[in-house]
Amino acid sequence: MSIENTLYERSGSRCELCSSGKDLSVYAVPESPDSPAESCLLICDTCLGQIDQPDKMNANHWRCLNDSMWSQVPAVQVVAWRMLNQLSSEPWAQDLLDVMYLDDEVKAWAEAGLSDEEDTVSTLDSNGTRLEAGDTVTLIKDLDVKGAGFTAKRGTTVKNISLTNNPEHIEGRVNGVRIVLVSKFLKKA
Structure with missing residues (x-):
């Protein structure tokens, strides 16, 4: 059975993140230690577009993670954890992160895929001026x-x-x- 057929069967022909049934494709989760089928998930174009272009992210779309983060599929858990981390400034996303549990191996995989962009996000004051440790x-x-x-x-x-x-x-x-x-x-x- 092909990876795509395996994912369609596993997901019930639905996006494994938001449950949409339209425009589905296979997404290989980066930094995976597992076999190809275990490191992929079936997602819709809306989810894929927002994962690939975080600057166009619609935070409300990702409220679906409230359900999908409890999936037994490690690849789904990893993507849910990464997306919630990107949205951690949203109170609801931070609340979900606080209650989400990942096995040690899955958490290591999720953390391995965090982009370096997170390190470059600056803390800005009300005027948009960058704040540094030690500032007044x-x-x-x-x-x-x-x-x-x-x-x-x-x-x-x-x-x-x-x-x-x-x-x-x-x-x-x-x-x-x-x-x-x-x-x-x-x-x-």
Whole structure:
């Protein structure tokens, strides 16, 4: 049986990510340690186009991962994990990532395929200025600090910031407490 026939049978002639039945094709998941049939999945043109061109990604389309991430097929799990990582700035995607479980081998495969683009995503302030570790920033809005019982006031200076894995967040010390701040509410000093 050919790989394509195997995938059609396994998926029930549906996209293994979004369940669409239109314009299906075989997608070989990069960095696979497995045999060709185990490293491929059947996906629709919409999913394939957004995987190949992440700049044209429609985040709402990927809400389908809420279901497909639980697939027993490692190739589907890997692509779901990678897409959720690309969308981790979306609260719903981060929530799904937090509950998703991958076996060690599958997680190693998923991480091996992360593109170097992730490393080049910059943390930007409200004006689009790139932030670096050690910079000083100023709050442009009053922010309630949950769990600490105070409000960080607009105009507060935060010195010697640290960058996080999420390009939308930084860490800094406000009122003697180390907190995570959203970069869109900051201005580089």
